[in-house]
Amino acid sequence: MAEIDIRRSPTEPTSSAPAGHNGGPPLDEHRPEWGDGGIGNYFYWKAAHHAAWHNPSPGIVAFRIRKAERLGLTYEEYTLEILERGRHLQIEDVERIAEIKQRRAARAGTDRNNTASRFIRPEPSFMPDIQIRALQSSPDTCAMLSEMLVEAVANGGSVSFMHPLPLQEAKAFWRDSLGSADRGERIVLGAFDGAELIGTVTLLLKLSQNQPHRAEIAKMLTRVSHRHRGVATALLREAERTAIEHGRWLLVLDTAEDEGAAGLYERVGFKLAGLIPDYAFKPYGGLTGTLIYWKRLQERAPA
Numbered sequence: 157m158a159e160i161d162i163r164r165s166p167t168e169p170t171s172s173a174p175a176g177h178n179g180g181p182p183l184d185e186h187r188p189e190w191g192d193g194g195i196g197n198y199f200y201w202k203a204a205h206h207a208a209w210h211n212p213s214p215g216i217v218a219f220r221i222r223k224a225e226r227l228g229l230t231y232e233e234y235t236l237e238i239l240e241r242g243r244h245l246q247i248e249d250v251e252r253i254a255e256i257k258q259r260r261a262a263r264a265g266t267d268r269n270n271t272a273s274r275f276i277r278p279e280p281s282f283m284p285d286i287q288i289r290a291l292q293s294s295p296d297t298c299a300m301l302s303e304m305l306v307e308a309v310a311n312g313g314s315v316s317f318m319h320p321l322p323l324q325e326a327k328a329f330w331r332d333s334l335g336s337a338d339r340g341e342r343i344v345l346g347a348f349d350g351a352e353l354i355g356t357v358t359l360l361l362k363l364s365q366n367q368p369h370r371a372e373i374a375k376m377l378t379r380v381s382h383r384h385r386g387v388a389t390a391l392l393r394e395a396e397r398t399a400i401e402h403g404r405w406l407l408v409l410d411t412a413e414d415e416g417a418a419g420l421y422e423r424v425g426f427k428l429a430g431l432i433p434d435y436a437f438k439p440y441g442g443l444t445g446t447l448i449y450w451k452r453l454q455e456r457a458p459a
Contacts, residue, residue: 314412
């Protein structure tokens with residue numbers, strides 16, 4: 157019988173492979189998309205990331221926006237903290253909030269036109285045609301203010317009322333407030349977009365006899381349709397100018413710890429004096445603290 161020359165196939169390995177090896181190329185340079193961690197954790201994270209960024213409910217988005225503004229952060233910064241650290245920032249997290257703001261400033265300073273800059277929400281631009289004036293008692297003015305107050309409470313604004321706020325109760329409040337303004341005890345400012353009342357703030361002047369130098373800011377309201385357009389900032393600036401005209405150089409105000417306007421007040425120079433926990437109920441229930449702010453409009457008290 158002829159001898160058969162059996163030659164090694166070129167596809168066969170030239171050296172013995174360890175047990176369980178298929179003889180293919182080494183996998184050392186391959187790294188799966190889930191990295192070195194477990195595959196289950198990766199897909200849990202991926203699902204949470206998608207839920208946080210791509211399809212949050214309108215209510216959750218609105219809640220995050222309000223919380224972010226109260227802390228002086230952007231929506232993206234606030235949401236990233238939830239994703240990266242699994243926690244909702246609070247007003248007490250002073251160091252962490254400062255760190256986030258420092259990173260924002262560093263990014264903006266390095267390159268204002270790079271991709272990161274799109275995450276920075278610009279300061280609200282003033283409406284060019286906004287008009288602000290002191291309001292006087294009239295049925296139309298009372299009706300517009302009342303509608304605005306009911307809307308603010310329905311949207312979670314902590315302005316001393318519970319939801320649902322009956323329109324007649326809102327009208328009773330504004331009739332008393334405008335009557336006080338007619339007596340010179342306060343000044344109710346209104347911001348107008350044409351004939352439409354879109355915002356208001358009240359400057360309280362009637363305080364204790366030993367406090368003739370200060371005033372209080374109250375009932376800062378903006379129509380939902382005109383928020384984030386500089387209306388509230390313009391109202392505050394006019395309230396400051398009016399306070400100086402009336403010899404009031406120290407302003408005091410309070411705002412809710414949850415979903416209040418702390419970010420707005422800090423942007424225009426108000427200083428946080430402190431927090432009173434469990435101060436009042438929110439419109440939909442549940443206690444919230446109140447933050448006390450102050451601002452000196454003159455460096456030194458008049459002699």
